[in-house]
Amino acid sequence: MRVVVIGCGVGGVEAVRNLVAAGVGEVKAVCGEWPPYTRHRLSEILRDGLPPTTASITLEPELLTKAEFVKGFATELRLGRKEVVLDSGEVLSYDSLIIATGGLPFIPPIKGAGLRNALPFYGMSSLKYLQSLPKGLRIVVVGAGLVGLTVASSLMSRGHRVAVFEALNHVLPSVMDEEPAKAVTAHLRDTGVKVFLKSRVEEVMGSSKVEAVRTSSMVWGSDVVVYAAGVKPRISLVEGLGLEMVGKAVRITQLGETSLSGVYALGDAAISYDYVTGKPVYRPLGFIAAHYARLIAEALAGKGVRDRGVIPTIYERVGGLDVIRVGLSASEAEGLGLTVDLRCSKGPAWVECFVREAGRTLVGYELVRSDPTKRNKGYEVVREVKEVYQ
Amino acid sequence: MGRQVLYVVRERCTACMKCVFTCSLVKDGVLDPTHARIRVVGRGDVALDVDLCRHCDPAPCAEVCEFGAIKVVNGTVVLVQERCTTCKACMSVCPFGAITDSGGGALIKCDLCGGDPECVKVCPHDALIFEPPANLRHRIPNGPAEGIKELLGGR
Ligand SMILES: Cc1cc2nc3c(=O)[nH]c(=O)nc-3n(C[C@H](O)[C@H](O)[C@H](O)COP(=O)(O)OP(=O)(O)OC[C@H]3O[C@@H](n4cnc5c(N)ncnc54)[C@H](O)[C@@H]3O)c2cc1C
Numbered sequence A: 001m002r003v004v005v006i007g008c009g010v011g012g013v014e015a016v017r018n019l020v021a022a023g024v025g026e027v028k029a030v031c032g033e034w035p036p037y038t039r040h041r042l043s044e045i046l047r048d049g050l051p052p053t054t055a056s057i058t059l060e061p062e063l064l065t066k067a068e069f070v071k072g073f074a075t076e077l078r079l080g081r082k083e084v085v086l087d088s089g090e091v092l093s094y095d096s097l098i099i100a101t102g103g104l105p106f107i108p109p110i111k112g113a114g115l116r117n118a119l120p121f122y123g124m125s126s127l128k129y130l131q132s133l134p135k136g137l138r139i140v141v142v143g144a145g146l147v148g149l150t151v152a153s154s155l156m157s158r159g160h161r162v163a164v165f166e167a168l169n170h171v172l173p174s175v176m177d178e179e180p181a182k183a184v185t186a187h188l189r190d191t192g193v194k195v196f197l198k199s200r201v202e203e204v205m206g207s208s209k210v211e212a213v214r215t216s217s218m219v220w221g222s223d224v225v226v227y228a229a230g231v232k233p234r235i236s237l238v239e240g241l242g243l244e245m246v247g248k249a250v251r252i253t254q255l256g257e258t259s260l261s262g263v264y265a266l267g268d269a270a271i272s273y274d275y276v277t278g279k280p281v282y283r284p285l286g287f288i289a290a291h292y293a294r295l296i297a298e299a300l301a302g303k304g305v306r307d308r309g310v311i312p313t314i315y316e317r318v319g320g321l322d323v324i325r326v327g328l329s330a331s332e333a334e335g336l337g338l339t340v341d342l343r344c345s346k347g348p349a350w351v352e353c354f355v356r357e358a359g360r361t362l363v364g365y366e367l368v369r370s371d372p373t374k375r376n377k378g379y380e381v382v383r384e385v386k387e388v389y390q
Numbered sequence B: 001m002g003r004q005v006l007y008v009v010r011e012r013c014t015a016c017m018k019c020v021f022t023c024s025l026v027k028d029g030v031l032d033p034t035h036a037r038i039r040v041v042g043r044g045d046v047a048l049d050v051d052l053c054r055h056c057d058p059a060p061c062a063e064v065c066e067f068g069a070i071k072v073v074n075g076t077v078v079l080v081q082e083r084c085t086t087c088k089a090c091m092s093v094c095p096f097g098a099i100t101d102s103g104g105g106a107l108i109k110c111d112l113c114g115g116d117p118e119c120v121k122v123c124p125h126d127a128l129i130f131e132p133p134a135n136l137r138h139r140i141p142n143g144p145a146e147g148i149k150e151l152l153g154g155r
């Protein structure tokens, strides 16, 4: 069997690795960026001033001999003829196709968004740019998700003056509930990061380069603007080809197959399934890309696999804090139609929350701590959820 | 000989830091606590404790790692750095904070030095003991049974 994987991010490379391990025929990957790298440690590399190559994914010699990595960009899919056309003109034929094109950072459609010195924090070029800046600049980060907060603290420790603008009423809106999120805001403010909540940036001001940002209530001077306002699926390659979508993401089955037989999708390009509710969700996270990479390879190897979905297992270091979420937050659980009960408690250096469904099953856990000796009980969610919902 | 476990007698720890510096030197060739797989921390009621991997069985970190970067080899839970993408899923479920960032997102954890832990050899106060579980009870008079049970995954 000939398998072509489009995209060599963590999901694409992991698909190749699993396909090779399962001995699935001839594997080719089309790599729009080379060498492959992981986005997961970009903030840490920025913070510690390490070379960008630190983000490279190690490709073991066996992988390089057993699979072919083609450097180039896929520009057209001919699904009827089972062909992929590359920017070089080369045409690859396949029996099965895996779309692992990832996502694109969301840039708010506002006036001045494209000014010089305004860019998303997403890949190698943004890491290199932010590393090249002289100390002491005024930097605005748009969006207080995990990427926004980690890049804000990294920029702070590099000696910049950093302000984070978040449109919603607490930081980490899609990760944490309000109470633990408040502890994160307080910590950021203690470390000197300015945090503005309920503050949507409506314009980036400047003539040729960034000079300020404007919200409905203020103008804030700035030399650089960093967008961290989320990710959208990168699906231009499949648009108009008849694949079923959920919103803007490619719809896949529980085993990663799209609505066209023999065509699979994974990672930031596609939906995934929530383990507890079994519902389709869009969660652009690296370990979810890897989950489907394994499932797709197993399915193509003819192994009879079954899968319920993924339990989110999220950790980030934000300044001096550990931010942990396992399973569902109360707000995400409610959005998925569950009735839940959220119980939070506080210590001098931590906030911990338990999310229970119908007062019984533990479906989520949130912990924010600066004290490393506070026990993390995240694993209890994995254990309990697997026992109850398997 | 059956499986050996690394047990910490925290009452004996004086925070001399020999284990910490030896670990960072042996593993990464530097004298730097952020490169050590073992940490001496202050813990509420007791003055000091030592944090390191318990090599849990089953191991939560290995269970959630989707990249196959955490393997269990003869009861030792090992992180294969070349396979790790720093997605940090393992860090979200480790009860003991035993997986840490040695800089730039390169994650590290204790691998028991392949079965002969250096920290145990250098501890001058006998605060680190590496023995089969059956021996622990007489090596540690009034040994805290709960702690030993926790080490053995509750068995
Ligand atoms: C700063 C940052 C930090 C993050 N930290 C974490 C974390 O700690 N843990 C976690 O789980 N997740 C994290 N994420 C999310 C994670 O990086 C993504 O979910 C993950 O990279 C998705 O993998 P992917 O393979 O689907 O896409 P990507 O990694 O984006 O890879 C897609 C690749 O496909 C290439 N491509 C696209 N179109 C084509 C084409 N037509 N032809 C050829 N190549 C193409 C792209 O150039 C890219 O290299 C982070 C994201 C960011 C931005």
Ligand code: SF4
Pocket (backbone or CB within 6 Å): B052, B053, B054, B055, B056, B059, B060, B061, B062, B077, B093, B094, B095, B096, B097, B098, B099, B109
């Ligand atoms: S790293 Fe943590 S979860 Fe994994 S075996 Fe060690 S103590 Fe257990």
Ligand code: SF4
Pocket (backbone or CB within 6 Å): B064, B065, B066, B067, B068, B069, B070, B079, B083, B084, B085, B086, B087, B088, B089, B090, B091, B107
């Ligand atoms: S951070 Fe590394 S070891 Fe931990 S779960 Fe992710 S890939 Fe596995």
